[in-house]
Amino acid sequence: MTSNNSEQIEYAIEAKGLSKRFGENIAVNKLDLKIPKGSIYGFLGPNGCGKSTSIRLLTGLLEASEGDVTILGKPLQGHEESLKTRIGYMTQKFSLYDNLTVRENLDFVGAIYGFAGKRKKARIEELLALYDLEKQTKQFAGSMSGGQKQRLALACATLHSPELLFLDEPTSAVDPENRREFWERLFDLCAAGTTILVSTHYMDEAERCHALAIMEEGNKRADGSPQALMESMSATVVEVSGNKLRQLKQTLTDHPDILSAAQIGAHLRVLVKKKVHDPLLFISELSNGRESILARPSLEDVFVTCTGERYVD
Numbered sequence: 490m491t492s493n494n495s496e497q498i499e500y501a502i503e504a505k506g507l508s509k510r511f512g513e514n515i516a517v518n519k520l521d522l523k524i525p526k527g528s529i530y531g532f533l534g535p536n537g538c539g540k541s542t543s544i545r546l547l548t549g550l551l552e553a554s555e556g557d558v559t560i561l562g563k564p565l566q567g568h569e570e571s572l573k574t575r576i577g578y579m580t581q582k583f584s585l586y587d588n589l590t591v592r593e594n595l596d597f598v599g600a601i602y603g604f605a606g607k608r609k610k611a612r613i614e615e616l617l618a619l620y621d622l623e624k625q626t627k628q629f630a631g632s633m634s635g636g637q638k639q640r641l642a643l644a645c646a647t648l649h650s651p652e653l654l655f656l657d658e659p660t661s662a663v664d665p666e667n668r669r670e671f672w673e674r675l676f677d678l679c680a681a682g683t684t685i686l687v688s689t690h691y692m693d694e695a696e697r698c699h700a701l702a703i704m705e706e707g708n709k710r711a712d713g714s715p716q717a718l719m720e721s722m723s724a725t726v727v728e729v730s731g732n733k734l735r736q737l738k739q740t741l742t743d744h745p746d747i748l749s750a751a752q753i754g755a756h757l758r759v760l761v762k763k764k765v766h767d768p769l770l771f772i773s774e775l776s777n778g779r780e781s782i783l784a785r786p787s788l789e790d791v792f793v794t795c796t797g798e799r800y801v802d
């Protein structure tokens with residue numbers, strides 16, 4: 490991050506009241522954001538919650554219905570063209586040319602960003618080595634595996650060394666190992682000064698971000714670092730074990746002071762509202778004295794708590 494002193498923080502993205510309507514449907518509703526330079530920020534939420542639309546608004550590809558956006562210190566409105574060279578964007582479907590080879594894809598993107606001659610060749614060689622694509626240079630992009638396509642898409646999105654990188658669900662089409670590797674590469678980019686905004690519906694991925702926004706139906710329900718979100722959660726987590734968990738789950742979820750009860754293996758993970766002073770006694774009474782313990786909150790618990798906010802008193 491740029492600074493420890495809050496007065497000196499430089500923001501890569503600032504948004505105020507950002508909204509987008511498609512007819513009657515509000516895809517993004519009054520979104521406020523302050524994303525420090527040099528950080529990895531996540532949008533976490535289910536399909537259709539407005540992640541892609543928010544990213545497209547912040548890149549200037551889509552016009553907002555309302556709100557103000559400042560990107561890398563400049564108002565987005567009126568600076569869309571000049572900002573394009575400072576921004577990278579990797580779309581959900583990777584936007585590769587299937588009928589072009591790996592090298593041709595990079596060549597094409599290089600030309601778009603005004604690279605030519607030795608400079609272009611050198612940058613492409615650098616990216617081929619960095620993203621482990623040297624053996625695939627002549628392969629058509631359409632015939633590559635999900636992981637290879639993802640690495641090529643990241644190489645294309647970062648060819649012009651953008652200061653700010655948008656990644657829309659970049660790991661949906663790859664296995665867990667590729668996903669881990671991909672995140673290592675993101676932290677390398679971040680260490681070199683790139684600010685990254687990444688959307689995901691994976692909890693483990695969101696947990697890797699410096700900070701994130703939890704989104705639902707176009708609204709930001711909460712934001713902060715994963716740690717801060719877990720610490721400020723408005724529920725206590727209790728794990729209950731024993732038999733007949735399916736019936737117990739029903740009894741517990743019917744109770745107004747219980748936000749959710751989900752079976753994980755041989756126990757139920759129960760989110761009890763914070764206003765309940767002794768959650769273990771409370772659960773013991775509701776479950777005929779079954780064994781229960783307090784557990785550490787996870788980001789998934791935060792998500793359930795935030796998106797179920799309307800049920801919280």
Ligand SMILES: Nc1ncnc2c1ncn2[C@@H]1O[C@H](COP(=O)(O)OP(=O)(O)OP(=O)(O)O)[C@@H](O)[C@H]1O
Binds near residue numbers: 515534535542543658
């Ligand atoms: N061009 C459009 N015209 C009409 N409605 C749209 C358009 N783009 C998005 N929407 C709607 O806006 C809402 C948010 O969609 P968006 O794609 O931003 O969600 P998302 O969180 O990125 O989900 P996904 O991961 O499935 O893409 C959805 O209800 C979607 O149908």
